[in-house]
Amino acid sequence: MIYYDNSATTKPNSDCLKRANKFNDELFYNPSTLYHGGLSVKEEINKSKEYILRCLGALNHEITFTSCGTESNNTAIFCAVKRGVFLTDNGEHASVYNCFLTLKQKGFETVFIDLNNDGSVNTQKLFDYVRNNRVDFISIVHVNNETGAINDVNYIAKVIKSINKNIIFHADGVQAFAKLPYKLSNDIDLYSVSAHKINGLKGTGALIRRKGLNVSPLIIGGGQENNIRSGTENVFGIKVFEYATELHYSLLRENYEKVKKIKDFFIENIDKNLFTVISGDNSIPYILSLSAKGLKGEVIMHSLEMKDIIVGNGSACSSKHKNSRVITACGYGEDVLSGVIRLSFGIENTLDEAKYAVNILNETAKKLKGIMG
Numbered sequence: 247m248i249y250y251d252n253s254a255t256t257k258p259n260s261d262c263l264k265r266a267n268k269f270n271d272e273l274f275y276n277p278s279t280l281y282h283g284g285l286s287v288k289e290e291i292n293k294s295k296e297y298i299l300r301c302l303g304a305l306n307h308e309i310t311f312t313s314c315g316t317e318s319n320n321t322a323i324f325c326a327v328k329r330g331v332f333l334t335d336n337g338e339h340a341s342v343y344n345c346f347l348t349l350k351q352k353g354f355e356t357v358f359i360d361l362n363n364d365g366s367v368n369t370q371k372l373f374d375y376v377r378n379n380r381v382d383f384i385s386i387v388h389v390n391n392e393t394g395a396i397n398d399v400n401y402i403a404k405v406i407k408s409i410n411k412n413i414i415f416h417a418d419g420v421q422a423f424a425k426l427p428y429k430l431s432n433d434i435d436l437y438s439v440s441a442h443k444i445n446g447l448k449g450t451g452a453l454i455r456r457k458g459l460n461v462s463p464l465i466i467g468g469g470q471e472n473n474i475r476s477g478t479e480n481v482f483g484i485k486v487f488e489y490a491t492e493l494h495y496s497l498l499r500e501n502y503e504k505v506k507k508i509k510d511f512f513i514e515n516i517d518k519n520l521f522t523v524i525s526g527d528n529s530i531p532y533i534l535s536l537s538a539k540g541l542k543g544e545v546i547m548h549s550l551e552m553k554d555i556i557v558g559n560g561s562a563c564s565s566k567h568k569n570s571r572v573i574t575a576c577g578y579g580e581d582v583l584s585g586v587i588r589l590s591f592g593i594e595n596t597l598d599e600a601k602y603a604v605n606i607l608n609e610t611a612k613k614l615k616g617i618m619g
Contacts, residue, residue, distance in 0.1 A: 248599045251558040252443075253421060253533055253590035256328055259445040261488035269482045277479050287481055294488035298439075298452065301495045303429035303445055307437075310453045310461075310474045315420040315440035316341035318453035321464040321475070322416040322436040322486040323349070328462075330382025333375070335367040336575035337390050343571070346385075357381070359465060361575045364526030365393030365535075368400060376409050383414045388428075388437075389421035392572045392588060394525045395535030396426070403433035405508050414459070419567055420451075424494035427502065427506060441483065445593070446490035451484035480577055493595070501593045506531035508591050510601045515604045522582055522612040524573065531591070535573070538585040538611045546587050549610045555603050558588040 247258070254294050269290070275283035277291055296310045310317045323604070324347040334346050336358050350356040357375060360368045367386055375381070384406060399417040406413050416436035422428060423439040430437055434456070441450035455461055455474075467476025494501065509531045513523055514537065524535040538546055543559040548558055568581040 247554045247556065248595075248603050249556045250589040250591060250603070251556050252592035252595075253588065254558055255442050255448065256445045256592050257594070258268060258442075258447055258486065260488055261494060262445065263285065265489050266482055266485040269485050271389055274479070277481060278468065279485050289480065291479055291484055292396050294484050297488050298491055299454070300425070301491055302437075302454070303436075304454055306432050307430060307454050307456055308372070309433075309470075310471045311479060311487075312451045312453055312475055313449055313480070314451040315339075315418065315438050315443075316451075317419055317464070317475075318438035318440070318451045319385075319416075321343055321453050322438060322499070323383070325464050326414050326416070326436060326459065327383040328353070331355045331357065331380050332383045332385075333359065333372075334385045335359040335361060335372070335387075337361045337365050337367065337393075337395070337572050338387050339349070339391050339418055339420070342385050342387065359546045359579075361572075362395075363576045363578075364524070364528060365390040365395035365572060365576050366526075366528065367397050367402075369405075372402070373409070376406055381410070381413055384395075385416040385418065386445060388417045389423075389426070389530050389533070390417040390572065391421045392423075392534070392570060393535045393576065394529035396422075396528055396530055398433040399430075399434060403435075407433045412608065413544075421530065421533070423529060424491055424498065425502070429536075430454065432456065436461075440613060444490050444494050447483045450480055450487045452487070453537065469539045470537055480531075490577070502531060505591045505593070505595070508595055509534050511597060511600045512529035512589065512604055517608045519609065520608065520615065522595070524578070524582070524586070532541055534589045534591075535586055537578070537582040537588070539574075539581050539616075541585045541611060541614050543584065543586045545614060546610060547583070549614065550606065553606055553610070555606060558590065559586060 269391045275287045319341040345357045359372045372513040403415040414435045419437045420440045423470045437454040439452050442448040464475050465476050468475050547559050
């Protein structure tokens with residue numbers, strides 16, 4: 247099987263699982279207990295925090311472990327600012343976009359900034375709005391999960407803070423973390439990450455928070471995670487997250503170049519008479535969004551699955567919708583929207599796989615065109 251849906255989830259790395267297994271066997275203790283075993287496990291959680299922050303160069307930040315990127319985003323949006331004007335863009339993941347819709351339903355003023363046609367935020371419109379209007383909280387995705395478009399969140403946050411230093415700036419870094427060469431700037435107040443996008447386990451994420459920023463808890467209970475996220479910590483998942491982070495950062499630039507060659511090969515060899523390339527030049531190598539005009543993306547997806555090639559047709563969290571909200575916001579018409587598929591690559595994928603898969607993809611689309619024609 248060739249798996250090209252790594253933006254939805256990645257396969258947990260077996261070596262990382264083995265390294266962490268002692269936290270299921272001998273070090274299974276509750277980290278909130280005060281005897282030696284619990285204190286040892288608590289220290290291991292702290293080591294994981296320090297390592298992840300060090301990888302991001304986030305010396306002025308702290309980290310709170312959560313259950314996933316969605317929880318991290320929800321905590322940032324609902325718990326950092328209690329009132330005021332909330333601003334985002336139309337290309338956000340559902341875990342951000344739907345939070346803003348919820349705020350709007352509750353009577354808060356919410357603003358949605360337009361996208362460029364590659365899925366990146368229109369920074370000119372963003373900055374103009376902030377210069378001329380009150381804004382209290384901003385959330386901008388680092389890497390668009392459908393098109394792969396990269397928003398330079400360090401630069402965006404710097405400009406925002408130069409306009410109004412009191413605006414709280416959050417970035418959803420789920421698709422960027424441990425894939426892009428990137429250091430978190432002090433202008434980023436909140437940054438969300440997730441383990442299962444980098445060969446860790448589902449059920450583990452984190453919210454990185456600038457020191458001194460007050461964030462109230464979303465989940466109330468025993469006061470774990472410095473009273474920001476109650477609930478007994480998922481120690482096994484956290485340690486797998488740490489080890490998966492180490493796996494990716496140890497070869498981050500090498501993996502970036504390797505995956506870029508795979509993506510470039512697809513773009514060069516895809517039949518341009520059949521496919522429109524949606525992902526632009528300023529996109530992460532790990533995501534390639536295509537559309538087969540006149541065809542249904544879901545039909546292509548299932549046709550490829552029958553040949554053991556797994557692709558997505560947009561965000562897994564929005565798969566029930568007829569057309570992608572994000573690609574629609576990029577300005578494409580129905581002929582493109584209906585045929586969208588997303589290929590998202592992982593560090594296990596190879597160029598040899600791509601050489602085989604691109605031929606199958608071209609043949610599949612050509613055959614379906616013939617049938618429908």
